[in-house]
Amino acid sequence: MGLPMRGALLKTEAGRDFNMAETHSLQDMRQQAAIAAKVYVQRDYSTGTICQFQTKFPSELENRIDRQQFEETIRVLNTLYAEAEKLGGKSCLEGCLACVTAYTVFLCMETHYEKVLKKIARYIQEQNDKVYTPRGLLLTDPIERGLRVVEITVFEDRSS
Amino acid sequence: MHLGVADPMRDCEYSQISTRSSTPMESPHKKRSARRKWQAFPGRNKFYCNGRIMMARQTGVFYLTLVLIVVTSGLFFAFDCPFLASSLTPAIPVIGGVLFLFVLGTLLRTSFSDPGVLPRATPDEAADLERQIDMANGSSSGGYRPPPRTKEVIINGQTVKLKYCFTCKIFRPPRASHCSLCDNCVERFDHHCPWVGNCVGKRNYRFFYMFILSLSFLTVFIFAFVITHVILRSHRSGFLNALKDSPARYPFYTLGLSGFHTYLISSNQTTNEDIKGSWSSKRGKENYNPYSYGNIFTNCCAALCGPLPPSLLDRRGFIQTDAPQAAPPTNGITMYGSTQSQSHMCDQDQCIQSTKFVLQAAATPLLQSEPIAMVLGDAPLPARTSLNGPCALLPLGQPTPPTSTQNLSCEPDLLPHQEGPPHHHFLTPEEAPSPPGMLPCSAPLAHSHTLPFYNPASQDSLHEDSVRGLVKLSSV
Numbered sequence: 001m002g003l004p005m006r007g008a009l010l011k012t013e014a015g016r017d018f019n020m021a022e023t024h025s026l027q028d029m030r031q032q033a034a035i036a037a038k039v040y041v042q043r044d045y046s047t048g049t050i051c052q053f054q055t056k057f058p059s060e061l062e063n064r065i066d067r068q069q070f071e072e073t074i075r076v077l078n079t080l081y082a083e084a085e086k087l088g089g090k091s092c093l094e095g096c097l098a099c100v101t102a103y104t105v106f107l108c109m110e111t112h113y114e115k116v117l118k119k120i121a122r123y124i125q126e127q128n129d130k131v132y133t134p135r136g137l138l139l140t141d142p143i144e145r146g147l148r149v150v151e152i153t154v155f156e157d158r159s160s
Numbered sequence: 161m162h163l164g165v166a167d168p169m170r171d172c173e174y175s176q177i178s179t180r181s182s183t184p185m186e187s188p189h190k191k192r193s194a195r196r197k198w199q200a201f202p203g204r205n206k207f208y209c210n211g212r213i214m215m216a217r218q219t220g221v222f223y224l225t226l227v228l229i230v231v232t233s234g235l236f237f238a239f240d241c242p243f244l245a246s247s248l249t250p251a252i253p254v255i256g257g258v259l260f261l262f263v264l265g266t267l268l269r270t271s272f273s274d275p276g277v278l279p280r281a282t283p284d285e286a287a288d289l290e291r292q293i294d295m296a297n298g299s300s301s302g303g304y305r306p307p308p309r310t311k312e313v314i315i316n317g318q319t320v321k322l323k324y325c326f327t328c329k330i331f332r333p334p335r336a337s338h339c340s341l342c343d344n345c346v347e348r349f350d351h352h353c354p355w356v357g358n359c360v361g362k363r364n365y366r367f368f369y370m371f372i373l374s375l376s377f378l379t380v381f382i383f384a385f386v387i388t389h390v391i392l393r394s395h396r397s398g399f400l401n402a403l404k405d406s407p408a409r410y411p412f413y414t415l416g417l418s419g420f421h422t423y424l425i426s427s428n429q430t431t432n433e434d435i436k437g438s439w440s441s442k443r444g445k446e447n448y449n450p451y452s453y454g455n456i457f458t459n460c461c462a463a464l465c466g467p468l469p470p471s472l473l474d475r476r477g478f479i480q481t482d483a484p485q486a487a488p489p490t491n492g493i494t495m496y497g498s499t500q501s502q503s504h505m506c507d508q509d510q511c512i513q514s515t516k517f518v519l520q521a522a523a524t525p526l527l528q529s530e531p532i533a534m535v536l537g538d539a540p541l542p543a544r545t546s547l548n549g550p551c552a553l554l555p556l557g558q559p560t561p562p563t564s565t566q567n568l569s570c571e572p573d574l575l576p577h578q579e580g581p582p583h584h585h586f587l588t589p590e591e592a593p594s595p596p597g598m599l600p601c602s603a604p605l606a607h608s609h610t611l612p613f614y615n616p617a618s619q620d621s622l623h624e625d626s627v628r629g630l631v632k633l634s635s636v
Contacts, residue, residue, distance in 0.1 A: 038284050038288065040285055040288050040289075042331075043333065045313045045315055045320070045322070045333065045334055046313060046314060046315060047315070047316070048315055048316060048334075048450065048451060049333060049334055049335055049347075049348070049451065084467060085466075085467055085469070086467070087458070087461065087462055087466050087467075091465070091466060091467045092461055092465040092466070093465075094465075094467075095366075095464060095465030095466060095467075095468075096465055098468075099366075099370065099464070099465070102261070102262055102265040102266065103265065103266075103269055103367065104265075106468075111467065111468050111470070112467050113467045113468060113469055113470055114470055117470065143470075143472070144474075145279075145282070145285070146278050146279035146472040146473075147472055148278070148279075148281070148285070148330060149285060151284075151285070
C-alpha cells in the first residue's frame with residue numbers, strides 16, 4: 001500500500017504557491033512502508049479563535065519521538081500562527097491600504113497571512129526532514145486539513 | 161524569498177503525478193483533464209471561472225441587486241449629473257462614479273469570495289474523532305444516530321460549547337456555524353445573505369461591511385443630489401416640471417443596516433450571536449463576550465483591518481486519489497475519498513432531508529399564513545409585509561426578543577421606492593441533524609425554492625418549540 005507521490009507545486013487562488021515536494025527518502029519510505037496509524041493533534045481554543053494546537057503529547061507517539069521534541073514543534077507552529085493572525089501595526093496598515101484600493105492591491109501582493117503560511121510550510125518541511133522522517137513519522141501541514149488538525153502519519157517500524 | 165527545492169518551479173502549474181494511477185483521470189497523460197477540487201466540492205455552491213469564483217446555489221437575488229444598483233446609478237448619471245455638473249460642480253459625478261465603483265467592487269468581492277468555509281473532515285479524521293467520542297461515552301453508538309455531541313472549552317474565562325457537525329464531521333470551532341443553504345460550516349458565520357448570493361463569514365465580512373457602508377453613502381449621495389436637482393430646476397421651471405425631468409427616488413434603508421453592522425463590529429459580535437443573544441447580559445451577570453478586545457477601536461480594527469485569512473479550500477488544486485487507507489471507514493462513513501466525485505452521498509442526503517423536515521416543521525405556520533415573496537419587480541413591498549409578521553429573526557428560546565430587531569424592522573416612514581433595499585434575512589443556521597431544542601428558523605423566507613415538503617408530524621416537539629418562538633416574536 002502506498003501513497004501517491006505528491007511531488008507537485010499547487011498554484012492556489014490569489015497566486016499562492018505551496019511547496020508539496022517531498023524528499024526522495026520520503027518517497028522511498030512511502031513506497032515501502034505501510035501506515036500503522038494516523039495521529040491527530042486537535043485545535044486548542046482556550047485563547048479564542050486564533051489558530052493554536054494542543055501541546056498535549058499523544059500516547060501513540062510514546063516510543064517514537066521525544067516528548068520535548070514534539071512539544072517544541074507544536075509550540076513553534078503555534079507561535080507562527082499567532083504571528084500570522086497578529087493584530088499589529090503592519091497588518092492594520094495593509095488592511096487600510098487594501099480598503100483604499102478597493103482590495104485590488106492583493107492582485108499583485110501577497111497578504112501577510114500568506115507569507116507566514118509559506119514560512120510554516122518551510123518549517124514543517126524542515127522538521128520532517130530532520131526530525132520526523134528518520135523516526136518513521138510524517139507531519140502534514142495543517143493548511144491541508146483546513147487548519148483543523150496537525151496530522152501525524154505513523155509508518156510501520158521496520159527499522160533494524 | 162526562497163522556497164528551497166521548489167523555487168524554480170514557482171511559476172508553473174503541475175498536476176499530481178501518481179506513481180500508481182488508480183483511475184484513468186489521474187494519469188499523467190490526462191493531466192489537462194484531471195479534475196480540480198472544486199468540481200468535487202461536497203457543499204451546495206456554484207463555482208465559476210474554473211474555481212476562482214464561489215457563490216451560493218441561489219444567485220437570482222444577487223443579479224437583482226446588481227441590476228438595481230447599476231440601473232439606479234445609471235439613471236442618476238444620465239439624468240441628474242449633466243445638470244448638476246454644469247450648474248454646480250463636475251466633482252459631483254466624479255465622486256458619484258468613485259462611490260459607484262467602490263460599491264460594485266466590494267459587492268463582487270463579497271459575493272465571489274470564499275466566506276471562510278471549513279473543509280469537511282477526511283475519513284481518517286472522522287474515524288479518529290468517532291473513536292475518541294466513543295471512548296469518552298464508554299459505549300459504541302451502533303447503527304442508530306448517536307445523541308448530539310458537544311465539547312466544552314473555556315475561552316477567556318467564558319464557557320463555550322463546541323458542537324459536532326454531523327455533515328462535516330468536525331467539531332465546529334467557536335463562532336462557526338453550519339449554513340443550511342450552502343451546506344457548509346463557515347467560520348465566524350454572520351449570516352447567509354441572499355442579496356449578495358453568498359454567506360457572510362470570516363473572510364468576506366469586511367467586504368460586506370464596506371459594501372453596505374458605501375452603498376449607504378451612495379444612496380444618500382444620489383438622493384441628496386436628486387433633491388438638489390429638483391429644487392434647482394423648480395426654481396427655473398416649476399416643481400412639477402422638475403419632477404417630470406428627474407426620475408427615481410431612493411431609500412435610506414441601507415443606512416439602518418450599516419448602523420446595525422457598525423454596532424456589531426464595534427462589539428465584536430456576529431449577526432448570529434446577536435440574534436441568539438449569546439453574549440447578552442440577560443443570560444446572566446457572568447455572561448460576556450470572550451472575543452471582544454474590550455474597546456471599540458480595537459474591535460473595529462480587528463474586523464476591518466486585521467489580517468485576511470486565506471481560503472482553507474484548495475479550490476483549484478487537483479484531486480489526488482489516495483490508496484485505500486489503513487483505517488477502514490467506521491459507522492457507515494461513506495468514503496469521500498480523495499476523488500470526492502460522489503459529492504451527494506447517502507448520509508449527506510440524509511442530512512439534507514432531515515434538515516428539510518425540520519425546516520418545514522418550523523415553516524408550516526408561516527407558510528399557511530402568507531406567501532413568501534422573494535423578490536421580483538416591486539417585491540420589496542411584499543417582502544416587507546412578510547417581515548412585519550413572523551419576522552426573519554427567531555431568537556432561540558429567548559424570553560424577550562433581542563433589541564437589535566428594532567433596527568431591522570421595516571421602517572414604515574420610508575419614501576416610496578422602486579429599488580429593493582437589501583433586506584437581510586438573518587438565517588440562524590441549521591444545526592444538522594435535528595437535536596431537540598435546536599430551532600431552525602427564518603429559512604422559509606429565503607427558501608422560496610425549496611418549500612414543497614409538508615411533514616410536520618415527524619417533528620412534533622420541534623414544531624411546538626418553533627411555534628412558541630414565532631408566537632413570542634410576533635407579539636413584538
